Amino acid sequence: MSTHPHTPEPVSPWTPLERPLNLRETVLEQLRTAIITGRLAEGEVVSAPSLGQALGVSATPVREAMMDLAREGLVETIKNKGFRVTRMSPSDLQDLTQIRLLLEPPAMQYVVGNIPAEIRAELDALAAECVRAAEREDLEEYLRTDREFHALLLARTGNPQLVELATSLRTRTRLYGIATLAREGKLGDSAREHQRLLEVLGEDDGDAAEALLREHIGHASSLWATGESASATDATGTSDGSTVT
Incomplete structure (x- = not known):
């Protein structure tokens, strides 16, 4: 019988998939x-x-x-x-964020007062699931619900081209710090911003909604992209206090 110690199998970073319908x-x-x-x-x-x-x-x-x-x-x-x-330079990521800031926050002025009850219920459900996904460190589910939340919200502008473009920009963004934030329990703070955004939209405050979404998107270009703490990088997207707009 061999006396060599058993070497454990390496842990795979991939999750074996069940066979769903799709x-x-x-x-x-x-x-x-x-x-x-x-x-x-x-x-x-x-x-x-x-x-x-x-x-x-x-x-x-x-x-x-x-x-x-x-x-x-x-x-x-x-x-x-x-x-x-594909490779994405810091300049590429900043460009993507700048385009999103030009498109998405101003669109809230068209969304305010245009969310019927059934759509609000869907948005509430997506926002809540996004928080739960963040709390259990389920990045795949977090990114999916985040993407669907913003797409459904922007759809209230009645402009499908805007929805398609904004969703494309979102999926091309790199969020290398997101796993660290999830482990540190900080990702939930970003997820809860969706709920706050719905609150101000429910108050018909388009200016506040625009400001909140601008701050929310800023996280993707700074804290999320690098994993730096909020004290090292402000919500405008750079560590020196300058903005990405």
């Missing part, structure tokens, strides 16, 4: 989260078969999901190799 969408969400949070590093080349093996699924839904991510600008196809995670 497997492709489930694979897409997990891969998108891996890129946004940096689990799949910038410049890393991956193949559909290897990712499929890690996820416990065939290469087909992975390949389909990666093609969707290529259209979103998160990966690029590499002939005979697979896919490479």
